[in-house]
Structures are given as C-alpha cells and as structure tokens.
Amino acid sequence: MIDLKSKFTKSELIALKRLIRFSAKVAGVCHAKIQTLVSACHEKGQEISRSTFERMLRKAKKFGLLIVYNTTKENGKQSHNVYVFQRYQSQIVSDSSTIDVAESAKIDGAYKTNNLLETNNHLNKRNDNVQKENKLDGSYTSKRVPVEFRDLVKYFFDDAKTIEEFWKIITIQTYYLSYYTQQDRLELALDSFKQLIRSIKFGRKVHNIFGYYWGIVGAILDREYKNTLHEMYEEYAC
Structure with a gap:
C-alpha cells in the first residue's frame, strides 16, 4: 500500500481490502464469487458496484498483486x-538497489557505462541459461x-513444478x-487428472490447464456433497 495506495480509488481500496479478508482461510487464496464479495462490502455499509470490483481486479493484476485463474465446471461452462x-517487492527496495549499482559503477567522477552495460548483458544471458538448466523433470x-500421482502426471507434463501445482490444487480444495x-x-487427484486429459484428447x-483442473476437482466435490445430502435425506426419511 505504500507504493500503490494512490493508484486505487477509495471504492477500489474497499474492494481490495475485502478481497484480502476473504483470502485468510487459505493464505493468499480466495475462491469466492464477485457477487459474494460485493455483498459483503454492502453488509459492512461500504456500498460498491460490481464494475468497481472488476476495475480493482484489473489494476491489481496490472501491478502484479494478483493472478486470476479462470475455472470451468465439469460440463465445460465457465465457473467463478x-x-x-x-509476493510483491516494494518499489522503494527496487529503487535503492538500482542506486547502489549506479554508485558502485562510479569511478574517478565518471561512469563506465559501456562496461556496466556489457556486464548486465552478460549476467542476463547467464541468468537465462541458468533458468533453462534449472527446469527439473518429474523425478x-x-x-x-504421492508417487502414484507424480508418475501419472509426468507422463504428460514431465516438470516438477507443474506436478506440484496440480497437487497444490487438491490440497487447497x-x-x-x-x-x-x-x-x-x-x-x-487421479480421477480429476484423467478427466482433464480425456477432455484434451477429445x-x-x-x-489454462490449472484453471480447468480446478473446475473438474470442484465439480467432483460438489457432486459428492450432493450425493451425501441425498443419502442422509433417504436415511432420515425412512
């Protein structure tokens, strides 16, 4: 907020703070509907519109505060x-780091600009190579x-981070x-992933494979919940 508070209007800040409050149960993650969030603001006497909330989301994404995952239901229709x-790095920290680099490059009252640029270019190329080399396979x-889930997913996506992201969705849900x-x-996890691959193959x-996978997992859990309620109703009816 030190860096970005001035970028949001008063109503947009209300929307952002409400989203933060709804991201407390699972730290940093909110899967409530926009209408639910807007209604929560109204209940607290802070009346904002849906368009204001959506405008706040666009700004938050632009500034790197949020990633919005689009999810779909099992039937393919869009879900919430x-x-x-x-994680956000303060602009103040970034600016001070830049100043330190510039000051350290100053020698005898003159900047060795060419050497500094060449060094930066070399470091950037080296960093790109390291990132490519750091991509780890499923092992x-x-x-x-779980090993069973890892072995299934790596057959299609042989990347450790991708496999862990799929399992993270199961953990959250x-x-x-x-x-x-x-x-x-x-x-x-296995059933949901097989449905994901089946849909892609068909x-x-x-x-967005993660958003689609989230939707599949959610649909299975919803169906399971409805079946449980139905069984309870039949049991008590008898």
Whole structure:
C-alpha cells in the first residue's frame, strides 16, 4: 500500500481490502464469487458496484498483486474465478538497489557505462541459461506429492513444478474436508487428472490447464456433497 495506495480509488481500496479478508482461510487464496464479495462490502455499509470490483481486479493484476485463474465446471461452462495474491517487492527496495549499482559503477567522477552495460548483458544471458538448466523433470517432485500421482502426471507434463501445482490444487480444495484421508485425496487427484486429459484428447481447447483442473476437482466435490445430502435425506426419511 505504500507504493500503490494512490493508484486505487477509495471504492477500489474497499474492494481490495475485502478481497484480502476473504483470502485468510487459505493464505493468499480466495475462491469466492464477485457477487459474494460485493455483498459483503454492502453488509459492512461500504456500498460498491460490481464494475468497481472488476476495475480493482484489473489494476491489481496490472501491478502484479494478483493472478486470476479462470475455472470451468465439469460440463465445460465457465465457473467463478480463483484469486491468488503474489509476493510483491516494494518499489522503494527496487529503487535503492538500482542506486547502489549506479554508485558502485562510479569511478574517478565518471561512469563506465559501456562496461556496466556489457556486464548486465552478460549476467542476463547467464541468468537465462541458468533458468533453462534449472527446469527439473518429474523425478525432482516434492515428497509431499504421492508417487502414484507424480508418475501419472509426468507422463504428460514431465516438470516438477507443474506436478506440484496440480497437487497444490487438491490440497487447497480439500483443506477444510477434515474427513478426507490422504488416500481420498490421491483418488480425487487421479480421477480429476484423467478427466482433464480425456477432455484434451477429445479436442477441447483448454487455455489454462490449472484453471480447468480446478473446475473438474470442484465439480467432483460438489457432486459428492450432493450425493451425501441425498443419502442422509433417504436415511432420515425412512
């Protein structure tokens, strides 16, 4: 807020702070509908419109505060979005780092501009090479991810970060399902991923695999919840 508060209007700040409050149960993640968030503002006597909330989201994405994942239901229809806050580096810190570099390059009252530029170019190329080399295959996946799930996903996406991101979705979606065992999570993850691959193989255009996967997992859990309610109703009816 030190850097960006002036970039938002008063109404947009209300919307942003409400989104932050709804991102507390799972740190930095909110999967509430926009209408729910807007209604929550109204309940607190802070009346804002849906367009104001959407305008705040566009600014937050532009400034790197948020990533918005689009999700879809199992039938392919669009579902509500998931908002994930990102780590933010203060502009003050960035500016001071730039000043230090410039000051250190000053020798005898003159800047060795050419040498500094050549050094920066060399470091940038080296950094690009390191990033390419640092891409790890599925065998480097965190031990938190079950082996069965890792082996299935790496057949299609042999990248440790991608595999961990898929499992992270399962962890978030089942965070409050205390009755869920690790085996239940594994079966949910495997079933959901197979549905994702099936959709892709059948020609569905998936622009965001993580968002689509989120939607599949959510749809399975919703169906499971409805079936549970139906069974309870039949049991008590008898």
